[in-house]
Amino acid sequence: MTLPLEGVIILDSAHQYPGPYCSMLLGDLGAEVIKVEQPGVGDPARRSPGFFKGINRNKKSVTLNLKKPAAQAILKRLAQEADVFTEGFRPGVVKRLGIDYDTLRAVNPRLIYCSISGYGQDGPYRDLPGHDLNYMAMAGMLHSIQDAQGNPIPPGIAIGDLSSGMFAAIGILAALMVREKTGKGQYVDVSMFDGLLSWMSIRFGLFFHTGSSERHYDPGYGVFKGKDGRPFTLGIAHEDWFWDRLCEAIGLKELVGIPGPERLLRKKELVLKIQAVFSQKEREEWLRILTAADVPVAPVRTPEEVLDDPHVRFRQMIQPLKLPSGGAIQQVAFPVKFSETPAVMHSPPPELGEHTEEILLKAGYSRQEIQSFREEGAI
16 A cells, blocks of 8 residues: 655654654654654653653654764765655754754755744744743733633643644645655745644634624533533534524523524523523433434543543544554554545654664665764764
C-alpha cells in the first residue's frame, strides 16, 4: 500500500508540542520523520514520558549538538536529501546556530522550511516569550472562555499549541503541492497567535457585523446536572424542533413553540426551569429519555471513560502500538479515515538517539567518522 506522503523526508527539530504533533500527523501519512534532538537531553517533553509518547510515534531519533560545527555540517548534509525541515526556536536562534532558511536553502533549493513560534517571525511581538495561555489571552480567545462570574478559565487543552501544529501540517502540505508545480521549496512561517486569531473568525465576524463579539447561546445549549450531580450537555444551538422535542420529553409542554429569539430574551428563566426538572432524575435516566426523543445530548466523560466507549472502539480511534520489548502502548489514532490509503502507526516513539548511527551511515558517514563525532560531543 502506498501512503499519501511516502517518500517525503522530514527533519523535525521542533520540540515539545506543536512541532512534534505536526510531524506525527505527517508521519502517520507515510512521511519519514527524523527527530533531531540534543545529545543527553533530547526533547524536553521526554521529562513527561506519557506526554512524549502521545505525540512522537512514527519517528526516528538522531542526536545532534547544534552548537558544534560538526553537528551543523551533519544537519546540512541531511537537509540535502530532506523535503521538509521544521524548527520551533525563538526567532533568531536558528540564524545563530547556522541552520536558518537561507543557509539550508543554499544546500537544497527544494527544501520546505517551517518555523513555528509564538507570534511569528516578524512584527512587534516576535521576541516576546510566551506559552499557550499567553497567546490565547492576546488573541481574545481566553475572554471567550469564562465562568458564570465572567472570570477567564484556562482550558485544560493547549489549544494554541495543537492548532499551530495543525496549521503547520496544512502549510507544509500546501508547500509540497506548490513544489510539484514549481520545483522550488519555500519558507513557511506559522504563528500560534495567528492560528488562534483564525479560530476566532466567527467572533470577529460578529464584531464586524454588529459591533459586539459576544455570541449568545440558546438556553438549551449548555451543561446541566442530573439528580446525582453528574454533568451532561445539551446541544440545542438554535433549532426550534430540538427545543420542542426537549420540552415534550422533560414534561415542560408549556414551553413548546417558543421561538429562538424569545428563548434568548428569556434565557435565564428557561435555564432555571430546565435545570429544576433535570434535578428530579439521575443523569443516566435523562440520557436515555433525551436520546430516545432525538435531542442532542451527551454525558461529560472523563478521558478514562472515553477509552471504553463503543463508538471509539468501532472507529478504532484508540489502537495498540507494539514495542520492541514485546509489550504495547496505547495511542490515539489518526483522525481522518481514507478509503484507499489509510494512515498507519508503524513504530513506537523512539529512544533518544536510537537511530543516530543508522541515519548517519545512510548519509554517507563512516563508522570511524561517527565515532569521532561522538568523542567531540557533536552527536
